[in-house]
Amino acid sequence: MGALEGADRRRVRRLVLVAALLHGLAYLLAVAPWMGEDEPWHLEYATHVAALHRPWGGEAAKLGEGGVDERREWPTSQLQVRRRMAGVSEEEIAQRQREILASMGEHAYFRRVDWAGAVSDRTDFDQVEPFFTATSQPPGYYTLLGLWLLPVRHAAIETQLLWARGLSLLLYLASVWIVLELACCAFSDRSLAIAAALAFAWFPMNARLGAVVNNDALARTLGAAVLMLCARRLAGDSARGTLVLAAALVALGLLVKSTVMSLAGVVALAWMFGGERSARWRNVLFGVAGGAVIVGAVLWLWHVQHSPVLPRNVDAFLARVQRGASLETFGELWRTFVGGFNWYSREFSPTTYAVAGVLAGVATLSAFSALFHTRRGVSRPVLGLCFALVGLQVLLVVLRGEGQGRYLMPAMAALAVVFATGLLAPLSNFRRPAGLKLFAMLLFTYDALFLWGGLVPNECLLWGS
């Protein structure tokens, strides 16, 4: 079977996008209001942007200066919002939180999320999670979402939530399209390309991310786009603009979420190894130097933005790395990547995670071997780039010290390529179409178990009192 091209490619693209749209809509309808992790905080941030408050240059809290400690007057979550947003009043912040909390209570959020406690009448976000805010995140995603919310900024908060989720659905569709393009760079085999696109579109936690308000949704799309551009470069696209665009997207991504830092490494690799052989050492030198400058600038930016990503001192950093490298963190990372429900307060059975682990392990090892042995239809440089991105993404999780599956999402496109390679590439060309059918059926079964055996029953059937 040959590459995906011509009329067949257009047909496949159309079918993949229609299927992904329907799939994304299914998740959009199935996920109950406020059931995306940290969704109330993300929406709060964006609604203030939609109210035309600039997401920088706010007023810092007085913590005792002149005998005034504003923490006595306002919850810390509200003071943190004020520190971020220019010109927003304390009353406006408090009102928005109360509005969101009332909606959360009405939609049984506190009965669905086991760690949140069942009490439904709360007055500020600190009463859900103390010392927490989304406004320590970079403003990129919230600026985009704030603009997206402009037409509905006076509507009920549930309408704004649904509208905001619509942006995530669009980002999901854009990502699926990008991954299909990436797959066409990675594979000159139709079955493998379709498998990668399906793996991305049907991976349940990824599809679910297309139905909730979260900056990881945009980080994932940017991750796929940067990887696709770099893959094109490695596949022989010599246009200078390709890597410039990729670098620009990384810069944009760093204004979205710290987890896209891994993409800078991917661009550096594509820069170093994508050019002509004679210029490789020069490129390596420029790549390393440029990378160091970018990393320094980003760390400074995060510091001035009060990002929680940065540890306060060396001891805190070491403790974080120790926690990040622990088996417990990797276990959490795996469980919340494969399937976590109700803000990760509920899970699949351990057997499900074990079976998924075995399958993923086999796929990864098999794909890794493809780096050293020729597999027909697989681009080894692109596959290597995908492995590099996955490795960097896991490294970021270790450095962050928190294992949550959605932190892997900037590398989701890479993972889709790795899984498709690992499970289908060892088959002969003749057997790959049949292998694709089996691969897809497994994927669809996993999705059915996730949605109808996990997400819907946990959100709709099992409520605490």
Added chain:
Amino acid sequence: MLRALLIAAVGLLALLAWREDLPDVEIRLQQRTTQAGRIFGGHPLGQGFRCEHDGLRALDVALAPIGGDARAIDFELRRGGPGGELVRRARIEAAALPASDGWARFEFEPLADSAGQDFHFALACEDRNAHSPWVRYRGVPYVVRPWGDRALEGSVVEGELLPAPPRAQTDLHHGDLHTLAFATNYVHPQAGAMKLTLSDALTGEVLRTASVGPGIPCDTGWMFFRFETLADTRWRALRFKVELPTGASLIGNAEGPSIVAYHGGSRVSDDVLGATCAGAPLPQRDLVFRAWSSSTRSALLARLRERGGERILWAALAWFFALVVALRLLGRPVEERE
């Protein structure tokens, strides 16, 4: 289409498989912080609830072994309230009680007409036992100091709730303080009342008082002092004084007594009707329990319809058609078919 139907059948089976795992009523508490303490002879601990379905057949109660000799627990289920008609009894022998933190199941002959009715169950022991039921207090909890490692001397325990150092973090993060829970080593059933006085740490002005008992014994559990909500408690300094009856003592550590502060609202689902001790209401709290009734397919679907609404039906349709379209990708390419 056949493949899509096959996958849809898997989804449907996965959904219906839940019918055995859906409690009628359940208090789901991921972080269990406060235990009621041992059950004293003559002072059964109880809980009221409203059943959703017919066929009530079992109650699970979350118990924590807290040391000492395990004793059998007798269970009584009454219709209405603590003084209502006795409808079922059950007993778990000492050896069958959970060896670690877990559920103890009291099973009985199913009650055919339990739907929509109020019930009350009570757990009784002949003497102080080794197991304590977990309690969920209705409020937003903030742990000032977790369960300590020592009994504190003295019949009067005083201390401060501070906003800043020497504490690592503030003791009072939220406004609207309405309850303080103190870890209690022992209070005899015949002991007098315990009294809490809360005053401003700077001015000494008494702000609130509260009392517990008499007749509310406690052994290795938490005592909850509820008072009229104090609004401006965020990052404030307060002074507390606990006066204990003879023989009673608190638990704490070197810094002071173990305390959980409760703030904010207290509204919970109306199918839990509150805990009791010897039939008397223990305000604003519930034992951590779950009730099991009929597990029919129709009960599951009714709950899905009620809580999920039409959007779940539309989600199912969109999901199915997504499958149908995606399965078309698995066919031969355009050129081959032509």
